[in-house]
Amino acid sequence: MEYYLKLPVDSKKIKKLHVGDIVYVTGKIFTARDEAHHIMLKKGKNSLSFDPSEMALYHCGPLMTKTNKGWQVVSAGPTTSSRMEIFEDRFIEKYGINIIIGKGGMGEKTKKALQKYTCVYTSYTGGAGVLAADKVEEVLGVCWLDELGMPEAAWIFKVKEFGPLVVAMDSHGESIYRSE
Amino acid sequence: MDYEDIKKGIIKLIKKAETELPDDVITALKRAYEIEEGVAKTQIDAILKNIDLAKKSKRPMCQDTGIQTFFVEIGVDFPHINKLKELITDAVKKATTEIPLRPNTVDPFTGENHRDNTGEHIPYITWDFAKGSDVQITAFPKGGGSENMSKLGMLKPGVGIEGVKDFVVDEMIKAGGNPCPPTIVGVGIGGGADLALKLGKKSLLRPVGNRHRDKTIAAMEKELIKRINDSGIGPMGLGGRTTVLDVHIEVAHRHPASLPVGIAVQCWADRRANMVIHSDGRWVVK
Numbered sequence: 482m483e484y485y486l487k488l489p490v491d492s493k494k495i496k497k498l499h500v501g502d503i504v505y506v507t508g509k510i511f512t513a514r515d516e517a518h519h520i521m522l523k524k525g526k527n528s529l530s531f532d533p534s535e536m537a538l539y540h541c542g543p544l545m546t547k548t549n550k551g552w553q554v555v556s557a558g559p560t561t562s563s564r565m566e567i568f569e570d571r572f573i574e575k576y577g578i579n580i581i582i583g584k585g586g587m588g589e590k591t592k593k594a595l596q597k598y599t600c601v602y603t604s605y606t607g608g609a610g611v612l613a614a615d616k617v618e619e620v621l622g623v624c625w626l627d628e629l630g631m632p633e634a635a636w637i638f639k640v641k642e643f644g645p646l647v648v649a650m651d652s653h654g655e656s657i658y659r660s661e
Numbered sequence: 662m663d664y665e666d667i668k669k670g671i672i673k674l675i676k677k678a679e680t681e682l683p684d685d686v687i688t689a690l691k692r693a694y695e696i697e698e699g700v701a702k703t704q705i706d707a708i709l710k711n712i713d714l715a716k717k718s719k720r721p722m723c724q725d726t727g728i729q730t731f732f733v734e735i736g737v738d739f740p741h742i743n744k745l746k747e748l749i750t751d752a753v754k755k756a757t758t759e760i761p762l763r764p765n766t767v768d769p770f771t772g773e774n775h776r777d778n779t780g781e782h783i784p785y786i787t788w789d790f791a792k793g794s795d796v797q798i799t800a801f802p803k804g805g806g807s808e809n810m811s812k813l814g815m816l817k818p819g820v821g822i823e824g825v826k827d828f829v830v831d832e833m834i835k836a837g838g839n840p841c842p843p844t845i846v847g848v849g850i851g852g853g854a855d856l857a858l859k860l861g862k863k864s865l866l867r868p869v870g871n872r873h874r875d876k877t878i879a880a881m882e883k884e885l886i887k888r889i890n891d892s893g894i895g896p897m898g899l900g901g902r903t904t905v906l907d908v909h910i911e912v913a914h915r916h917p918a919s920l921p922v923g924i925a926v927q928c929w930a931d932r933r934a935n936m937v938i939h940s941d942g943r944w945v946v947k
Contacts, residue, residue, distance in 0.1 A: 541724070542724060542725070542763070544724040544726060555724070556722070556723060556763075557724050561805075584806075584841065585837065585839040585840075585897070585898055586838050586898055604838075604897055606711070606896075607928065608723040608929060608930045609707045609708060609710075609711040610711065610715075610720075610721065610722060610724040610725075611711050611720050611722060612710060612711045612714060614720070615714070629772075629774075630767065630774030630776065632764070632765065633772070633774075647700055657700075657899055658837060659892070659894060659898070
């Protein structure tokens with residue numbers, strides 16, 4: 482099945498998604514890799530300048546450029562999600578994330594959290610940075626750029642029909658990835 | 662000698678590597694597109710579209726523009742050997758803002774970003790000498806996702822060549838979708854620990870589809886391609902027929918007590934570009 486989803490989405494819609502489905506998302510997404518996960522788990526939920534619960538979480542360290550029109554995305558494909566396995570279950574719980582975009586798949590802890598908190602893990606084609614960049618309509622902001630640097634900062638994007646995303650791990654405990 | 666002009670040439674070299682894939686890689690990806698179906702085909706389709714768009718719009722195809730890595734072959738009669746390292750390093754700094762590249766070098770302890778893609782030992786340059794007065798530079802920007810799947814096995818010689826093959830296949834199955842398959846796998850066998858890894862990495866410079874000149878090694882490459890592809894991991898680990906585009910092996914003599922196997926993994930964005938600098942400063946990016 483193919484779905485065009487407007488963010489934020491409710492858990493009823495998340496439950497409809499199954500492994501192998503194709504999804505396109507429209508709305509706000511934020512990037513977070515290792516360092517942003519680390520900071521966001523330490524910080525108080527109310528101290529953030531954005532609300533992660535209304536966005537999709539994108540495992541991505543984009544290549545950005547600053548022009549006279551502000552920040553522009555040059556290339557922004559997904560980064561390897563398995564690095565975030567060590568804290569993703571706590572992250573989902575704390576911020577009420579229900580769509581994750583990444584590549585390569587995640588582990589058992591995340592798989593359980595996806596079921597418990599009704600969340601899906603979707604895969605975007607690794608390395609397809611230019612295709613992804615062209616789906617970003619606007620750069621809405623950035624957090625911790627000075628401390629963390631360009632790849633590790635949390636960037637907030639407004640995207641239109643971002644995808645195709647393959648539902649790779651669903652909220653029913655299923656996974657597309659070969660198990661060891 | 663116009664050093665600024667040579668720097669321009671090196672920036673052009675980096676830009677070419679970051680925005681255009683070599684034909685041999687594109688041919689292999691197109692072949693993968695033909696034999697894949699379903700989700701696997703959608704992945705190769707996105708990859709091919711992305712390659713096309715990156716080339717046309719002159720943007721880095723992947724946001725991970727890599728650790729700037731160069732293989733340099735210096736003709737011993739080249740008159741400006743002492744300037745080469747500085748020229749490459751300066752070109753990397755300028756390329757970071759001009760192309761642009763993602764600032765990808767961070768302090769190993771604090772993670773603080775150096776912001777210009779240089780730092781301690783980086784750009785990483787391998788120097789070799791050759792006859793003549795030309796300098797050949799290969800730019801080989803190396804992404805982190807595939808590099809993280811590198812492996813070194815100090816195997817017991819008793820496991821023999823079958824043990825070497827099993828090690829490579831097992832490690833690539835364990836890597837799953839992490840290194841952005843379809844990948845190119847470089848395997849260095851023999852030498853010591855560092856040489857095995859170095860040979861693995863250097864073997865990735867060989868074009869995709871080229872077999873080793875030694876027939877036995879060529880047959881082993883073919884066998885490994887088949888065995889890894891039979892795993893069904895597929896593009897991005899989502900299942901399919903193409904997990905590797907190629908496997909390259911290079912060998913060295915080893916200590917009787919050691920059987921080192923170094924695995925270097927390259928993502929589908931197998932970025933390589935070459936340039937020649939002549940002794941009078943003229944250069945060509947190929």
